[in-house]
Amino acid sequence: MGEFELIRRYFFPLAASGKHPDVLLGPGDDCAIQRVGKGQELVFSMDTLVEGVHFPKHYPPEKLGWRSLAVATSDLAAMGADPVCFTLAITLPRADPDWLRDFSSGLATASRQFGLNLAGGDTTRGPLSLTLQVHGTVPENRAIRRSGAKPGDLICVSGTLGNAGAALQFLDSDLPTPEQAQLLEHYHAPQPRLLLGKALRESASAAVDISDGLVADLGHLLEESGVGGRIDVSQLPLSAALVALRADAIDLALHAGDDYELCTTLPEMALEQLPESIREQLTVIGRVHEGEGLLVNGKDPRGNSRGYDHFEGR
């Protein structure tokens, strides 16, 4: 099957279904065209997933379709953006119709759920990898940047941490226990916190999504903000499944990546004024202070691993 037929058959349907009104021209031309409304700014983020690095070899293509878009979309959530569309560059060793059907099916499900239309991309031959760019919009000057944390702000996270990192141990298990299955779900089907991010747009001083591990990502946020912070491990939100399966649950919650929860800072009063439905998605784990660096129970956590570095390994 030729490149053009391949693209048409599996990817054009994602562009047509649930078409976002701001995507004025989708795949098939030299460029796609997007309208950015008056008083809006475009926010965008690019992520690459390489086989054997960001996902295992022979990873199920339907799961890969979901996961690749979820990972990218999580960056929109961290900015408090409204999702609009995405582009996909897919590099494949061969044009395997079964693989493409399953991959595009997972991608389509995620695309509909997140409200992101496929707007364009590229299909090439080579070692399996995916690069996605997601586009969203925010009202002028309302994007939640990493650099706005202020001394006295609370540090909060969404969901529970460490689950996806724990799941790496039994990704290949044919018969996972119910608890293992719960953790696997976090790895296979992360949920970008789009609604939470949007709800925090007027309240949060800073936010980041946790892709490389809490200590690493919160560390970047504090550094960009020119402040320090401390967190209390007794406050870390842990799932019952993680606690049941792993003695080192806290270490995973601090350092493991792939969870795609949000970490945000905001003044105490702003947290109190959030709607109950939003507030209950957040756990306070610490506080921002003047100075620099992140302390975990009063100590520098850098003695341990510091999150995922693609050129240094974990």
Added chain:
Amino acid sequence: MGEFELIRRYFFPLAASGKHPDVLLGPGDDCAIQRVGKGQELVFSMDTLVEGVHFPKHYPPEKLGWRSLAVATSDLAAMGADPVCFTLAITLPRADPDWLRDFSSGLATASRQFGLNLAGGDTTRGPLSLTLQVHGTVPENRAIRRSGAKPGDLICVSGTLGNAGAALQFLDSDLPTPEQAQLLEHYHAPQPRLLLGKALRESASAAVDISDGLVADLGHLLEESGVGGRIDVSQLPLSAALVALRADAIDLALHAGDDYELCTTLPEMALEQLPESIREQLTVIGRVHEGEGLLVNGKDPRGNSRGYDHFEGR
């Protein structure tokens, strides 16, 4: 060297130098932010280049830096867009500082010349490949699409064709002849026709950049427009170097890719009304007619190869 240090050292300077006023937030946060002015639309295109597929193994990194951005930017030219910024996802087998210095140097030169700021991206480990997305703007409804060609329109191309395709034969030559060197320049340093594309914005009925070969790309344009066309090989613009070196110059001009010239259609009167400086960049090679398909000297050119297909080879 860690991922963050790597990115900072080699790529952040590209974001800072010649900063485009519409790039409100560059690399370093979860997303980049771009302002799209009132009355403007965002146009964007994504391109992947894989080592061993789109460029040879051990290709000089400085040339790769230029070429990768030029190839992507050519799509902005084909839409008649004003360039704004780009994102870069770079996948590398290892963090080689010499390679990165040379690559980022070539990329920086292209970035300044084309007026495109680095706005974000991703750096990952894996087999060498690059995915770039370029962003531009056009006034509302003024993008030159592929689908607007009308019966009676002239078919024009910019520059000369077939040069980059001919250069593939002696890419590895240590001592190219002066004529070979001229052709090599077309391969190594293609020039996206940004000013020409912009000048055609009010006149052209359709345009496409020639990446896969004239017959293939013009074929897509005609198909998208729902019309047919014919071209006269005696009108094809050929460089003296190509004619001197290759007996099959016309075949290369028809079918070889990698030239990144523009192919555009426009009414005869619109061509006459273009400024002399623009008109002289174009060569009339044929005419659009009702019906479908492309005829070359009255014949269907599909007996020959039909441009580059990444899953079928040339």
